[in-house]
Amino acid sequence: MIVGLGSATFLIRYWPITFLGRGELPGWLKRALRYVPAAVMAAIITPPLFFIGSTPTIAFDLPRGAAAALAAVVAWRTRSALPTLVLGMLALWTLQALSS
Amino acid sequence: MPQVQGARAEFIAGIRAFMPTSMSILPFGIVCGAAAVSAGMDALQAAAMSILIFAGSAQIAASQLYANSAPWLVILATGVIINLRFLMYAASLSQHFGRLARRQQALIAYLLTDQAFAVTSVHASGRSDPRHLHWFYLGFGAATWLCWQTATVAGIVLGNLVPANWSIDFIVPLTFIAMLVPLLTDLALICAAIAGGLAAVFLVLPLKLNLIVAALLGISVGLFVERQVRRRG
Numbered sequence: 277m278i279v280g281l282g283s284a285t286f287l288i289r290y291w292p293i294t295f296l297g298r299g300e301l302p303g304w305l306k307r308a309l310r311y312v313p314a315a316v317m318a319a320i321i322t323p324p325l326f327f328i329g330s331t332p333t334i335a336f337d338l339p340r341g342a343a344a345a346l347a348a349v350v351a352w353r354t355r356s357a358l359p360t361l362v363l364g365m366l367a368l369w370t371l372q373a374l375s376s
Numbered sequence: 377m378p379q380v381q382g383a384r385a386e387f388i389a390g391i392r393a394f395m396p397t398s399m400s401i402l403p404f405g406i407v408c409g410a411a412a413v414s415a416g417m418d419a420l421q422a423a424a425m426s427i428l429i430f431a432g433s434a435q436i437a438a439s440q441l442y443a444n445s446a447p448w449l450v451i452l453a454t455g456v457i458i459n460l461r462f463l464m465y466a467a468s469l470s471q472h473f474g475r476l477a478r479r480q481q482a483l484i485a486y487l488l489t490d491q492a493f494a495v496t497s498v499h500a501s502g503r504s505d506p507r508h509l510h511w512f513y514l515g516f517g518a519a520t521w522l523c524w525q526t527a528t529v530a531g532i533v534l535g536n537l538v539p540a541n542w543s544i545d546f547i548v549p550l551t552f553i554a555m556l557v558p559l560l561t562d563l564a565l566i567c568a569a570i571a572g573g574l575a576a577v578f579l580v581l582p583l584k585l586n587l588i589v590a591a592l593l594g595i596s597v598g599l600f601v602e603r604q605v606r607r608r609g
Contacts, residue, residue: 278428
């Protein structure tokens with residue numbers, strides 16, 4: 277599994293650098309690829325804000341959600357990772373302490 | 377007077393550029409190492425993930441799927457979808473690195489991360505020497521690699537010692553929030569992100585298939601909004 281995913285990942289990274297120096301990607305693919313980081317990153321961010329534990333009950337985890345929203349604002353204003361992470365974690369711990 | 381940055385100077389500049397990023401890579405790597413171990417992998421497997429795959433979000437997803445005994449084809453497909461953004465980064469970087477020797481391209485490919493792409497792209501648009509840009513990238517990448525492996529090992533060893541109610545795993549969504557928000561520069565991208573994010577939660581599908589479908593939905597929404605905007609304006 278690890279070797280398979282490692283190879284696939286490597287190919288994903290390697291193939292465009294070597295072969296796209298010359299040929300071109302089809303137009304629709306280029307347009308679609310533009311949205312991949314946004315869609316995928318968003319899809320990675322949201323589930324941890326909801327599911328507590330492994331049973332898929334759609335319960336909004338308020339401390340995490342609020343902390344994430346705050347972090348998003350910080351990220352928007354500062355465009356910097358460090359304040360986003362620090363303030364996000366502090367917000368989470370504060371909200372968790374308040375709600376327990 | 378223009379400065380001519382030698383290859384070595386660019387390499388060091390790359391390492392220096394990594395320093396602020398290390399603040400998010402270190403906890404991320406620790407979480408990955410800990411996740412692999414708590415999913416049931418032994419130390420060697422967990423370390424191998426970081427060496428062979430070298431992509432945190434995919435490693436975590438793979439670990440979680442592995443813990444749920446998902447078929448390896450699902451793990452592979454999920455990992456590929458999560459890492460598909462590297463295709464875009466690589467395509468963009470090919471304009472700088474497309475003419476290098478194969479071996480250097482392979483090394484560049486192996487070290488590709490979100491941050492390496494973003495920082496190198498910014499550096500390229502500055503006043504750096506384009507002949508040595510790949511050294512900047514490699515410096516950044518080498519520093520990233522060392523940091524990542526160290527963090528993974530720390531996560532493997534220490535993971536079980538950190539109590540769960542410290543919520544250290546929250547670092548993962550935070551890291552991606554920090555990366556995602558600056559990317560959202562137009563309406564189509566914002567819509568793509570909202571669609572992908574909502575779909576990932578509300579599509580209650582087993583084995584993280586929701587991630588694949590959510591990503592495809594997000595991309596479709598992005599393309600749709602883009603076309604609408606183009607029609608109006």
